[in-house]
Amino acid sequence: MKELKNWFLKNIDIKLLSLFLAIIIWLYIAGGENPMVENFIDISLTQTNLGEDLVIKEFPINVSVGIRGPKNIINNISSHQINGIVNFSEISKEGLYKLKVEVTPPKNTQITRIIPSEIKVEVEKVLTKEVEVEYSLIGVPEKGYSLTDEPQFNPSKVKIIGAQSVLENIKQIICAIDISGIKEDLSRKIKVKAVDVNGNEVKEVKIEPDIVEVSISLTRGYPEKQLTVKPKIIGKPAPGYYISEILSNPDEIKIFGNYSKISNIEFLETIPIDVSGITKTLSVKVPPALEEGLNIVEGEVELIEVAIQVKEVIIQKILKNISVVPQNLSPFVSCEIKPEVVDITVEGKNILVDKLKTEDIKAFVKFTDNFKVEQKVKVQVDLPEGISLIKLEPEEVTVLINK
Secondary structure (H helix, E strand, C coil): CHHHHHHHHCCHHHHHHHHHHHHHHHHHHHHHHCCEEEEEEEEEEEEECCCCCEEECCCCCEEEEEEEEEHHHHCCCCHHHCCEEEECCCCCCCEEEEEEEEECCCCCCEEEEEECCEEEEEEEEEEEEEEEEEEEEECCCCCCEEECCCCEEECCEEEEEEEHHHHCCCCEEEEEEECCCCCCCEEEEEECEEECCCCCECCCCEEECCEEEEEECEEECCCEEEEEEEEEEECCCCCCEEEEEEEEECCEEEEEECHHHHCCCCEEEEEEEECCCCCCCEEEEECECCCCCEEECCCCCCCEEEEEEEEECEEEEEEEEEEEEEECCCCCCEEEEECCEEEEEEEEEHHHHCCCCHHHCEEEEECCCCCCCEEEEECEEECCCCEEEEEEECCEEEEEEEC
């Protein structure tokens, strides 16, 4: 034992130096095989501690992070092992906020950069609104059957819960009911959905309850409905003309058909009537445009007489600097008119006014025997046929007589 101790202590400084050098060499070799590296990864972003009465209008899906560590660790890290967190614990009311993104690095690594390190978010209050359940019917019942009335819902109203900006985009809560081929009363539970003005589903809301009980009653035969006739006009009259009146005879027609079809019709259109380029009244006989499953009640007129009346467009025009000339002035007398020109506003049919020129209008003052040396005189105007005077500026001019 004493010999072993002596051996260990003998040249102890050389032995310690050798051990230190061996460790240095090992670290150098190990570091060369597994150096420190940095990489960028896109990670998902989540929020935490948001109050139940608040909602985020828009929230980023992910951020990019720079992560540094040993090569063997960095190469094996995937995006789902790291998560970005935005803490809303200090947010208690709606508004615009800038919040820090927090990222916890995996063991033996460090986060070098977060892009972006802060995000801007708009926080809104969660609102609740009660709305009526509406419906859309898919298909038609078995031939010879029709709905006796509108579908009934239980409950008839539901609550929608969500951000104010989202609720404002909701047009209706719709229940789609498939009645294809049914020949007896229907009762079933159907899920409802929120839709916008374009019919697209709005998923960012909660509906309570989201399932309603639907009841539909059937009857043999078809309901009838009296509808106002509305001629469908395509095209435009000739330039300078407009449609002044549309008359139809009859102006109402009674139809019958499937409840699912007839309940949504508020008027009856005709097939299209082309008025392109017309300059006078157009009279035609046209049938109504009926969807499949709708028919005209027996005894009703099947062709509608339509008269489309047109008139020329009436427009106004201002002609400036029209010279005022003397009329009935003695050849032995001269005069001076102040101002020498006037502005005239006229009105008439488009085809006449559009072609009107300054030289087509005559502005003048009439002289009489009792004319004073200086006096104000009303200006008179001669206009082409079909043209009316609307305004004259000035209406009077000063006339100076030079004898």
